[in-house]
Amino acid sequence: MTNNLKIALATLNPTVGDIEGNARKILEARDKAAQEGADLVVYSELVLIGYPPDDLVLKPVFQRQAMAKVRRLAKVTGDGGPAMLIGSCWAEENGRLYNALILLDGGEIAAIRYKHDLPNYGVFDEVRVFRPGPLQGPVNFRGVRLGVLVCEDMWYPEVTECLAETGAELLVVSNGSPFETDKHHERLNLAVRRVKESGLPLIYVNQIGGQDELVFDGGSFVLNADYHLAFQGRCWQEQVKVLSWKRTEAGWGCEKSDVHPYGEGYADIYQAMMLGLRDYVEKNRFPGVVIGMSGGIDSALSAVVAVDALGAERVHLVMMPSQYTSQESLLDAADCAAMIGARLDNIPIVPAVEAMAQMLTGAFAGTEPDSTEENLQSRIRGMTLMALSNKFGHMLLTTGNKSEMSVGYATLYGDMCGGYSVLKDIYKTDVFGLSRWRNEHHPRGARGPAGQVIPENIITKPPSAELRPDQKDEDSLPPYEVLDDILACLVEKEMAFHEIVEKGHDAETVARIEHLLYVAEYKRRQSPPGVKITRRSFGRERRYPITNGYRNARLRDLDA
Template sequence: MTDKLKIALAQANPKLGDIEGNIALAKEFRSEAEAEGAELVVFPELFICGYPPEDLVLKPSFITACEKAMQDLAELTLDGGPAMLMTGPLSENGKLYNAVCLLEDGKVSATRYKNKLPNYGVFDEVRVFEPGPLPGPIPFKGVRLGVMICEDMWFPDVAECLKETGAEMLIVPNGSPFDHEKGDARLNYAVERVMETELPLVYLNQIGGQDELVFDGGSFVLNGDKSLPVQMPCWKEDLLITEWERGADGWACTTNELKDPGSAMSRIYNVMVLGLRDYVEKNRFPGVVLGLSGGIDSALSAAVAVDALGADRVHCVMMPSRYTSEESLDDARLCAEYLGVKLDTVPIEPAVEAYNGMLGDLFAGTNQDITEENIQSRIRGVTLMALSNKFGKMVLTTGNKSEMSVGYATIYGDMCGGYSVLKDLYKTLCFEASEWRNNNFESHFKGPDGLVMPKNVIVKPPTAELREDQKDEDSLPPYEVLDAILHALVEDEKSYAEIVAEGFDGPTVTRIQNLLYIAEYKRRQAPPGVKISTRNFGRDRRYPITNGFRDNR
């Protein structure tokens, strides 16, 4: 029986579906851990295939490849190096499980299955996996490891079962995505399990972006006395060797490594950077192209893109019309100068005149309205897509959650593109994030230290500039009011009566609710974007397009 143990925590960034690449990454982490004397390397949830695999795991050939990879990694442990707690999908008796395996001495020496399958928000594991039985501990070098997978930690019975069957420490591989209102929930649930069992707990989370989800890392260790000896960094891959000793009160981690998780706005900005970076990198785009209007949304999107990819991979385009002000042109130029990006100008007036000529006979006798405004937006979308097709860079859309909520966006126009970093960020938070980035810089950002956008972009009244003297507040309530109502409707699902009781104008609440519902068809056709809140449009909030319900009293 050993009294000391070195456990390596591999806070890794797998690519979903890239089994060979993930196995190569696992070998790299294991080699580094071996060089530092680790005896066991722990990997995040479903590492072999990536998380969340969704319906990919329903493909038999995919499961076969994952299971072969697990066996190949097991054989690797014949070399005398560290064992691995490796994760992946496994089938048994015609059923598919979310599994963790102990790989040692050239074989799979133990297997445990996830017991609690999440079926809410972005999770729908019940569709593809079977729940496993309550697990017992895994013996390793005379230590009984209580291994439970992600959601298993959020409920008491799995940890209780492990304690009652002799576990001496709890190890939790995770695929836990970021949302800015989750706060300390992970740590709080971990503390609850430690208090109930009096056992130390290792919480290992993956890192990286997967479509709309971003995994922020932030892995940690709690000792049995609820102290926090280890807090790993957010937003980056990392390997940490934790040292453990058995004492009179059981096992305890003696490593002291505490990284600052950052402020709330730092986390929001970083999740956009990491989400965009991995979406571009993992889908092998050479970079991004976006319209730079001189407004705050495009300026913030450009700043995130430069911080994620570097200025040389970001192409900005001004597309002025007759309604574009000199102020907007100056702000766009200065923003591009601050960021160091390539900036081209493509005036859209010739295309606008062409459309007027094409449609003139059909539109005869009508007044100009939103139709002509949307034509301008769609011309810009076609222009950006042409540049994307010609040069390969992905179009980055720049709309925010406030606009997407109420349909203040043109389908096939400014909604046109491959990805959106602001999709789940309300307008008021766009202002806050812009202010934060102008005053903060982090070492992993690829953009400049200092100002990344003119201050005028942040303080001037927002406008789409699709007609003379247009301002957003001509059509919408002030964003402070709009965003508060939207948060109540979207994130909190509050009733009309509850929102009005908070002091909001009844007719305004009715109008915003109606706009929210009728814009659902647009959101269904919008590009994916970084999930930031507890309820993003898409994976979290699934409302019908055809919907006659209105809560107006």
């Protein structure tokens, strides 16, 4: 009987679809674990094919290639080194496809377990591509009965209960759990529940990295049967950690190791923004990014995040002044670019604006200037930035925030142009908060400079699109602290009209914001992807119909 084990937790950053590249990462982690005498390496959910694979996993040739690679990886374990518990897709002869956790040991596939609870909410759509696996007993590994769970299996008691009743000695959970604010506490609380219900220690291995809108924070951990953390990995970085386990009369226990504090608030959000952008750019092989600078806070924060994620040499900033651009904005943009060390070019759009006005003189005859002329300026800027992107290959990073996108305060084919957005799920009040936080902190792993990186004047001056004389955002919108609270009530909390008014908000303002939120859906469908931060991000998580006759505010008398 085995009384001592060394188990490695491999927190890696896989790329969806890159079977060969992911396999190299898997083997590199195994080699590192072998040097420390590991018996077993545990990897994250679907680590071989990347998570989430979406409909790519439905491609038969992709399934065959993944399964063939699993078999080749199994042969590697015939060298007497560590076994591997890896995540991958697995198709049975009847064509049923599963999200699987596969034990490779002694040169062969020693066991396969299928994910039982398939999430089908929020950003998850696994019911679309996988079949749910049956409830099964533990896996026998060198005399130890491992209770294997895949991510969502830990969120409900059924799988743990089955494993405990069939003799599991240790719970091992392989995860692809994306970041959200306060998500770590939820994961830890659920893990404690499973430990309490089963009386068994628990290993939790999560992946790290960005995948389109999603970003994964890692943070792998181990709970002993007494509910205490034996290990808490550092978040936001890859890590292979070998931990020592010992069997006693009370069962298996992990020796105490590092317990790193988990990040909170803006520190975590900023890391998510950095990692999400870095992986989107690098995994899609862009040489860098181009950003339109306005002298305002959104473009300034976007530029700072880009420099922190990629390095100043890969960030190209462009100021495109019009006749309404203030000297203050020109100076603020230049100061910010100098602080972060990024290149800033100045391309005035006045000649293009005048040319467009001349071209449309006949078509617009008899009309008065309105938002059409304002939007032309934004679209000329978008066209200019896309031309630079096409010519030099840099991805255009759009700079709109969640407050603006919620109510449609953005121009299609103008400031909405771009391939990615780091502020897509960040409300304007948090844009201010993050800017102040970054001026006071240098994030771990940031490639930009420490110290002040956003001029104080950019943070304190009233926001303006500068598309007409003396324009201010609050000419068209409520103060952002009011707007953002109403939006959070409508988007994240799905509150009824009367509940929002009872919080102290003006009824007509709530009705107007709700109307804007609904009618802007068609714009949001055409917006680029961006880092998911909150529990309810636009895109794959909140999908309202564009054609939508429902209005909560209209029903307020019935609802009260």
